[in-house]
Amino acid sequence: MKILVAINCVPDTTSKINFTNNNKEFDKNGIQYIINPQDEYCLSKALYFQEKQGAEVSIITVGDISVEPVMRKALAIGANNAIRVNIQPTDSELVAKEIASVAKEGQYDLILLGKESIDYNGGLVPGLVAAELNCAFVNAVTGLNIDGKTIQVVREIDNGKETISIELPAVLAGQEGLVPENQLKIPNIRGIMTAKNKPFTVVEPKFFGNKVNVVEFEKPIIRSNVVWVDKDNLDELVRLLHEEAKVI
Amino acid sequence: MIYAYIENSKGKFKKAAYELVSYAKNLADTVGDSVTALTINSEDSSELLYKYGANKVINIQDEALKSFNPKEYASVLSEIMHGNYILFTHTTDSASIAPYIVKKKSAAYITQAISTPLSMVPFRVKRSVFSGKGIAVVETKEPIIVLTLSVNSIGAKENPVSGTEENITVCTDIDPRYTVKQEEVITGKLDVKDAELVIGAGRGMKGPENWGMIEDLANILGAATACSKPVSDLGWRSHSEHVGQTGKIISPKLYLSIGISGAIQHVAGVNKSKTIVVINNDPEAPFFKSADYGVIGDLFEVVPILTKKLKAFKEAN
Numbered sequence A: 001m002k003i004l005v006a007i008n009c010v011p012d013t014t015s016k017i018n019f020t021n022n023n024k025e026f027d028k029n030g031i032q033y034i035i036n037p038q039d040e041y042c043l044s045k046a047l048y049f050q051e052k053q054g055a056e057v058s059i060i061t062v063g064d065i066s067v068e069p070v071m072r073k074a075l076a077i078g079a080n081n082a083i084r085v086n087i088q089p090t091d092s093e094l095v096a097k098e099i100a101s102v103a104k105e106g107q108y109d110l111i112l113l114g115k116e117s118i119d120y121n122g123g124l125v126p127g128l129v130a131a132e133l134n135c136a137f138v139n140a141v142t143g144l145n146i147d148g149k150t151i152q153v154v155r156e157i158d159n160g161k162e163t164i165s166i167e168l169p170a171v172l173a174g175q176e177g178l179v180p181e182n183q184l185k186i187p188n189i190r191g192i193m194t195a196k197n198k199p200f201t202v203v204e205p206k207f208f209g210n211k212v213n214v215v216e217f218e219k220p221i222i223r224s225n226v227v228w229v230d231k232d233n234l235d236e237l238v239r240l241l242h243e244e245a246k247v248i
Numbered sequence B: 001m002i003y004a005y006i007e008n009s010k011g012k013f014k015k016a017a018y019e020l021v022s023y024a025k026n027l028a029d030t031v032g033d034s035v036t037a038l039t040i041n042s043e044d045s046s047e048l049l050y051k052y053g054a055n056k057v058i059n060i061q062d063e064a065l066k067s068f069n070p071k072e073y074a075s076v077l078s079e080i081m082h083g084n085y086i087l088f089t090h091t092t093d094s095a096s097i098a099p100y101i102v103k104k105k106s107a108a109y110i111t112q113a114i115s116t117p118l119s120m121v122p123f124r125v126k127r128s129v130f131s132g133k134g135i136a137v138v139e140t141k142e143p144i145i146v147l148t149l150s151v152n153s154i155g156a157k158e159n160p161v162s163g164t165e166e167n168i169t170v171c172t173d174i175d176p177r178y179t180v181k182q183e184e185v186i187t188g189k190l191d192v193k194d195a196e197l198v199i200g201a202g203r204g205m206k207g208p209e210n211w212g213m214i215e216d217l218a219n220i221l222g223a224a225t226a227c228s229k230p231v232s233d234l235g236w237r238s239h240s241e242h243v244g245q246t247g248k249i250i251s252p253k254l255y256l257s258i259g260i261s262g263a264i265q266h267v268a269g270v271n272k273s274k275t276i277v278v279i280n281n282d283p284e285a286p287f288f289k290s291a292d293y294g295v296i297g298d299l300f301e302v303v304p305i306l307t308k309k310l311k312a313f314k315e316a317n
């Protein structure tokens, strides 16, 4: 069993977001980078199968050399090896094509990606990887069992869940809930030491030509100051919601 | 031709469907084209979609598609969607179907748009990035565009046209390698992503046993319930209610937050809401900085009174 986990390297959740160069670029100044939270769930789940079933877990990131510290962290958490596609991504479709190409060449059985990145909030790379590979795709995955060449996948649906049985290969977009919070794996000293010697491959990109480009960024409109309503005068709140905000 | 894929839930069009048709109609008016809405196994009347501007509704009936398989859905839809603009709502299901269509049509793929196009050639639209902490204007020059629209981003707008209906029966081969085994759905509960009004509650609630008052309030308003991350991590509420940067990102008309401090990660998931009300007993709670209306007070006192007042309001209106 070979599992490929796609790790995106994103600004820490507490980051203040600013734009530079006439609002044409994201300001990386002072930004700390982390593993995209949903990718962390995927990685922990993959490592569970490494432990229990001897699965080999590779991680892949499409990014320039600046993403390596975050990838090293994923290796320290326990991935067997890492592949970096050496290009700073500017179009998600190209990212998906690079990942699909590595997945095909490496003959991975299962490809896990996060449902959505917290940077560009595309929610599109996983599905496009599946489409490129012409294989099954399940979005919003919160449960996974592997039984030989068959997997049982639980996905979130409106107000409930659905269990699906799929024959591998498959592409899954995982999210929070895939592993319980207290079972999220974190790096330990031994992991950090061994991470340095794990296979780390850098490959050059194969796909070029953006179909979609960012023209510019804006900051969202800031809310005007809060209107205080006295807790002993809640009729006023009801009135404001009805007459002023017009939401009820 | 402009195509919109209309999702249904147990045969009924989802609310977001009307918003998507409104979006399609806006596009159609701009380029002088018409809107075709596609549905699979829906039971609702096409009239409902004409009302928002669908010129044509194609109902696809297929036994094999009774259970969801994105690849199969995409292969049926892509046979019909031969337009330059192919639109979806950004839900988990639609966002699973769309990529296969993108691939098939070699289209440009723009997800989670939050505005109508700023220009058509080149096609430019806004999308929310960095979990609501920024907005990006994106552009494509490709002739075929697949776009997903964020729920509650532009709102539904009535725009009645006289439409026509076409019913198609297909017989897809069932994919033996992909079988839906089981579905568990809580009925009668509003989904937090689809809802126009959302009540979010946090650790200030003290424990899961106190959620009755939140549900009462939600019932009176017809709102969905949401929660902060620690609340779902503690198992007080289901993970599907967790909103925020690492949970669901929502944009309802009203987000009413109760006993939530307003950490940056939580606010990132709700700051696209039209109106935010915050109830918290700590006047320094950061959430008040992102609120339109704030009530300082003990939620255990405020919420029952507010519920009573809203009930009276609903009965009077």
Ligand SMILES: Cc1cc2nc3c(=O)[nH]c(=O)nc-3n(C[C@H](O)[C@H](O)[C@H](O)COP(=O)(O)OP(=O)(O)OC[C@H]3O[C@@H](n4cnc5c(N)ncnc54)[C@H](O)[C@@H]3O)c2cc1C
Pocket (backbone or CB within 6 Å): A013, A037, B201, B202, B203, B204, B205, B227, B228, B229, B230, B231, B242, B243, B244, B245, B246, B247, B258, B259, B260, B261, B262, B263, B264, B265, B266, B269, B279, B280, B281, B282, B285, B297, B298, B299, B300
């Ligand atoms: C990587 C990462 C990702 C995260 N992602 C998310 C996310 O997506 N969503 C999310 O919600 N959080 C997220 N968090 C957690 C976030 O940082 C906060 O810890 C969390 O939002 C706090 O939840 P809370 O407001 O319910 O609890 P608390 O911070 O404990 O706040 C409780 C609030 O209730 C108020 N209160 C207490 N008693 C009463 C009362 N009787 N009446 C009225 N008010 C009362 C208090 O004044 C306080 O403001 C994330 C954290 C990290 C590190």
Ligand SMILES: Nc1ncnc2c1ncn2[C@@H]1O[C@H](COP(=O)(O)O)[C@@H](O)[C@H]1O
Pocket (backbone or CB within 6 Å): A005, A006, A007, A008, A009, A036, A038, A039, A060, A061, A062, A063, A089, A092, A095, A112, A113, A114, A115, A116, A117, A118, A120, A121, A122, A123, A124, A125, A126
């Ligand atoms: N540059 C990248 N390198 C590796 N994986 C990525 C990259 N961008 C996105 N992904 C994967 O795709 C998922 C969804 O990303 P997105 O479609 O950008 O929201 C992420 O959670 C990652 O698993």
